Amino acid sequence: MNTTELNNIQSLKNQMDSEGYCIVHDLIPPDIITQMHQRIDSQASAEKQLEVTTQDQVQTDGDKNQWVYMLINKGLIFQKLFENEVAHEIVEHVLGPHFLLSDFSATITHPGNGQMGLHKDQWWFPEPRMPAEPHQRCGSIDRSNVSKGLPCVAKSPINPPVICNVLWMISDFTVDNGGTRIVPGSHLSGTNPEPHGNYKTINSTGRAGSAVIFEGRTWHSADLNTSNASRYGITTYYGAPQFRQMLNFTYGMKQEVTNNLSSKSRALLGFKPWGGYGATGDQHAESIVQGDDQIGELGD
Numbered sequence: 001m002n003t004t005e006l007n008n009i010q011s012l013k014n015q016m017d018s019e020g021y022c023i024v025h026d027l028i029p030p031d032i033i034t035q036m037h038q039r040i041d042s043q044a045s046a047e048k049q050l051e052v053t054t055q056d057q058v059q060t061d062g063d064k065n066q067w068v069y070m071l072i073n074k075g076l077i078f079q080k081l082f083e084n085e086v087a088h089e090i091v092e093h094v095l096g097p098h099f100l101l102s103d104f105s106a107t108i109t110h111p112g113n114g115q116m117g118l119h120k121d122q123w124w125f126p127e128p129r130m131p132a133e134p135h136q137r138c139g140s141i142d143r144s145n146v147s148k149g150l151p152c153v154a155k156s157p158i159n160p161p162v163i164c165n166v167l168w169m170i171s172d173f174t175v176d177n178g179g180t181r182i183v184p185g186s187h188l189s190g191t192n193p194e195p196h197g198n199y200k201t202i203n204s205t206g207r208a209g210s211a212v213i214f215e216g217r218t219w220h221s222a223d224l225n226t227s228n229a230s231r232y233g234i235t236t237y238y239g240a241p242q243f244r245q246m247l248n249f250t251y252g253m254k255q256e257v258t259n260n261l262s263s264k265s266r267a268l269l270g271f272k273p274w275g276g277y278g279a280t281g282d283q284h285a286e287s288i289v290q291g292d293d294q295i296g297e298l299g300d
Contacts, residue, residue: 009086012213013093020187020218021204027086028168028209032077037170037208037232039075040106044068064113064225068106070247071234072269073254078104082236083265087166087211091238094164094215101268102163103237103246106170109178109222110230116223117195118183119143121163121237122216127190128157149191151183151199151219158190162240163216170232173205173212177231178223180204180212187217195221241274250288263287 015022028036044066071078081087082101091099123146126136173179181201183193193199203223204212214220216239225231239245249269258266263286266272271287273279280288281295 009089012090016090016094016213016215019184021182021184021212021214021220022090023204023206023210023212024086024090025206025210027084027211028080030209032080033170033209035077036075036234039077040068040108040170040232040234043074044106044108064110066108066110068108070252071104071106072249073252073257078234079265081166081168081234082268084166084236087213087236090213091164091166094161095238095240098241098274099164099238099268100241100243100245100270101236101249102239102243103235104249105247106232106234107222108230108232109225111177111225111228113178113222113225115178115196116221118181118193118197118199118201118219118221119195120186120192120217120219121165122159122161123192125159125162125216128159146192148194148197149189151186151189151193153185153188154190156190158188159217161187161215161217162243164238165214165216166236166238167204167212167214168234168236169206169208169210169212170234171208171230173203173210173231173233174227175203175205175223176225177227177229178203178225179206179231180220180233181223182212182214183219186219187215189217189219193219242277245270 012022012024047068048066068074082104123143124141126138126141127147129135167180181203183199183201237246250271261269266287270278273283273285273288276283278288279285
C-alpha cells in the first residue's frame with residue numbers, strides 16, 4: 001500500500017471516529033459486481049418461486065423488499081466481500097484486531113418501498129448506569145423499551161462500538177433510489193432515535209462496487225426508493241467476538257463451503273474459539289470440532 005493509499009485509509013478512520021461512518025469508493029471491479037448482481041437476481045427469483053422469500057423485521061413492504069440470507073451458501077463470488085482487506089482495516093480500527101462476521105446477506109429494495117425507521121445496530125446493548133441506579137436486565141431489552149433521545153454528543157459515559165457494518169453497493173446508491181441514510185455524529189449520543197423522528201440525515205451515495213461503513217451506534221436506515229430501478233446491497237456485518245452472531249455459520253453453512261474455507265475465513269466465521277468462548281472442547285484449538293468427531297463417554 002503506497003503513501004497516498006495509507007493517507008486515504010487514515011482519513012476514513014478519522015471520519016469513522018468523528019461522524020460514525022465513511023464511504024470507500026470503487027473497492028470492487030465492475031466485472032465482479034456484474035457477476036454478483038446476476039447471482040443475486042437469479043437466487044432471489046428462485047427463492048421467490050419457492051416462497052422462501054424473507055423480509056427484514058424493521059422494514060416489511062410486501063414485494064417491495066427482499067432479503068437473501070446466508071449468502072455464503074449461495075455463490076463463491078460473494079466471498080470476495082467478507083475477505084476484503086481494506087474493509088477489514090477499517091473494521092479493525094472500530095472493533096480491534098479480533099472480530100467475527102455476524103451477518104452476510106443481500107437486500108433488494110424495489111421502487112415504491114416504505115421508508116425504514118431510523119435505528120442503530122447495537123440497540124440491544126444495556127445502557128451505562130451509576131452504581132445506585134437500577135440496571136437494565138439484558139434479557140428484557142427489546143426495541144420498544146430502549147431509551148430515545150437526540151443525536152447530540154452525550155455528557156455522560158456511553159457504550160463503545162461492538163458492531164461495524166460494511167454495506168456493499170451492488171448497484172449505484174443514489175438519493176433517488178434511497179441510498180442508506182445516516183445521521184452523522186449520532187454514534188456519540190449514547191441513545192436511540194425515534195424511528196420516524198425528524199432528524200437531519202444524509203444519503204450514502206456511490207457507484208456500484210463502493211461500500212458505506214458505519215459503526216454499531218450510528219443511526220441509519222434504508223430510504224425511499226423513488227427511482228424506476230431496484231437498489232441492490234450486500235451486508236457484511238461484523239461484531240466483537242464476545243457477542244452472538246446474527247447468522248449461525250458453523251451450523252448453517254453447507255459442508256462443501258466449509259471445507260473450502262481458508263483458516264483465516266474459518267476464524268472470521270466463528271470456527272476458532274476466542275477467550276474460551278465458542279469452544280467445543282479444547283478452548284485453545286485453532287478450529288472447533290463437530291459433535292460426531294468429539295470424544296464421548298469413556299471408561300466403565
